[in-house]
Amino acid sequence: MSFITQALTALGWIVVALAISPMVWLILQPYFKGWSRAERRAADLLRDTLTPEQFRQLTWRGYLEVPSPTEPQRVYRVPRTKGYVQVIENGRAIMRLCVQSVEALPDADVVVLHKLMIEANEEIYLQKANKYVCID
């Protein structure tokens, strides 16, 4: 009887562990992801592409501001992780843009992609982006 009770208890704990393991994985995944080879390589490219000041801004504020090469009052706010790029004009968010690569990329590469496209290919970037106008 005692053996059966112990076996059932152990089985119960195994079931509980299996049930919560996906949740634990979801919580820990971003940390493991940060250590992956792809993320490390992407982080290298990001560091090589940004100035120290830009890198600090991205780290501490969670976004990178890329000035428009054609409109002096416009700045593009690129998030560190996947999400909309905000278009800021004269200090006000006027639009959100959604542009993505056809190939899945590490987050750091996505930041570099936006930066390069805005700085050297702004017209095409805006043509391709889906635009969502911000209304106060």
Next chain:
Amino acid sequence: MLRVMSRRGDDRVTWDEQKALVGDSEAIAAVREAERIFAQERAKGATAFRVEPGKPTQRIEHFDPTAEQIVMVPRVVGG
């Protein structure tokens, strides 16, 4: 250096322009390999940028072996 963004981070091909200019076979092979990858990625819709410290980023249509660094980004679409 040619850096091609991908799900693996970025794939890199490096070459020594000076050695290629004096006919070093390994350096020439590396330049040709980079040129081949450049053309292949362009055909898939990738965009190439010449990225050099202290200089404005420049979009390029053709492979330039004199570039210090070329970064290729995959085709983008509206999300």
